[in-house]
Amino acid sequence: MASEYDGMWKGLGMDLVAHDQLLGVLGQGYTDVFLSQKDRPAGMDYFNFVMSEVHGLRIKEILEAREQGEKVVGSYCVFVPEEIVRAAGATLVGLCSGADFAMEEVERILPRNTCALIKSSFGFKLGKVCPYLESADMIVGENTCDGKKKSYEQLDKLVSNLYVMDLPQTKSDSARAMLKAEYARFAKAMEELTGNSITVESLKQGIAITNAKRKALHRLAAIRKADPEPISGLDALLASQVSFYDAPVRFTQSVNALCDELEKRVADNVGVFPAKTPRILMTGCPMAVPNWKLPWIVESSGAVIVGEESCVGERGIRNLTDDSAQDMDSLLEAIVDRYFKIDCAVFTPNEDRAEHIIQMAWDYKADGVIHYSLNFCQPYQIESMGLDARLAKEGIPYLRIETDYSPEDAQQLKTRVEAFVEMIG
């Protein structure tokens, strides 16, 4: 299947045949999961378009800007400070993961019992099917979990532009100082990469762009407290997922336009599911495109997802960065303050996350919480066990799911989710 972008993809060194297969599967999945939904908001048309061009027009746009000298930074984690990347005049994109690809090759480099997210990111590299990765001038790996930090040692052999950012594991004062030192080092690396110096002004602008994006997503999240729910959890998740790829200012406008429509729906009591549909809060590992398996199962089992406590969701965007300071060091402090609050499961202890889950369950009026963890993701799996007693104490029904990107367990998952919905309904 020839595409107008074939030349561009070829120029990036991608495997066109494999990539065609990937787009075929992605397109079919998108049709089945998203386009088949009823009463979708008109504002989702923009996101449909972005998804249909996610490896096409968006890459073309990025490459055109790159020709004008704009550098591209690829990231695998919400700890990579977007404010600093933008301040240096570079573009930040999330790198591909979320589907199994070239697994035989991956398992020659990584053990089979590595989580699906890490294996997938290697699969996209080895299969030569991620145009974001191939367009990136710098790939930022971050030392979060053991799986990721050890696998970056292997990724470093596959790419020439890996930058590894160290991250703390506790919320102590020395850990905070370490994060600040790492962000200062990263700012310097960004200046070197782009040739631009980061100024108070450019950093404030970077903060403003990033905060505006977060605020738009906060607005979308607040709308989801309504019953009937004006937007499906799948569509809201899609907006979060697209935030990792899209041009930030345009993304912010599109989310706000969607919110205008949704607020009207709420005022008119219009929903995509009937009022009193059982409401689910999802929590756990991030869900990258096209990992829609579990949300799709939930929303086709008579429930609606009302929030995501996830890096692709509220955990990733919860706090804003204070932009009131007038000097570099204070702005950097503000950025460190903001990111240091992220309650990723790699931190120990990580009590904030349990508190946030309970708070979100009440705020979004969830009837139950579903914890999603990837197989072999110990940080989230272990936290998911502890949450059991915490949520029971609050009287919040709870279902723990451990899965990966393969469809083989879909039927069993469906039975478990349906039974959970019956239980809370």
Add this chain to the structure above:
Amino acid sequence: MVFAGLDIGSRSMELVLLHEGQVVEWRKSDTGYDPLGQAAGIMEGLSWDSLVATGYGRKLLAQNVEATVITEIQAHAIGARHLFPDCRTILDIGGQDSKAMALLPNGKISRFEMNDRCAAGTGKFLEFMASGLSQPLDEFGAFALSGQPGVSINSMCTVFAETEATSLMAKGCQANDIALALHHSVVRRSLSMLKRVGLNPPVVFTGGVARNPCMVRLLEQDLATKLQVPEQPEMTGALGAALYGASKAEAHLTASSADHAAGRPYRG
């Protein structure tokens, strides 16, 4: 009114017809490779006012026949509770899945556990092992009960467990001792599921595997409590499905007569 419940499991399907609260008909058949065809066969010559389907094949059936669907988890809870009104915990081991459910005193499910993607610790495991030891499945439990403790099978994976069994045979272990060890391994897995949901007696054991006397004996030993086992344990899901249909019809009638009593028009 006649209420039908059909449980289309991975290995077998069961049908129950209820009339005025009594089971008036029950049937059973293999699921085979053509569940719809088998379902048509099992339902042949029968009629009903409401059909509720459960089990793996529930969706497939509902796409082809007018039927309500509920999960096998809810169906077993309703069925077990009907047969044993005080039951608080249910262990169901069927052909390819196993589940443990905890019920609140009012009968609502408070939590459940289910095996995920593989059939370890289910009827299929026992079936496979019985055939490996050249024993008819119906007699495998009694055969295992004649074995002596002392050997153990540690793997829950069917393929690895068979490897273990083969190496035990090569060491000269008796087949019935190995059979006992295989039952112990399924029991260990069931216990861990039961413990995860919290173990409140009375415990009801449902599903086809509850017919296996060795499973019942070992579970009772380890739980130090007597299990309640329905006379036809594999029928529990179908019974629960039929009862669900009956309770929905009753709720509908009650709501209608309440409308009627309140002077509201009858809405059918």
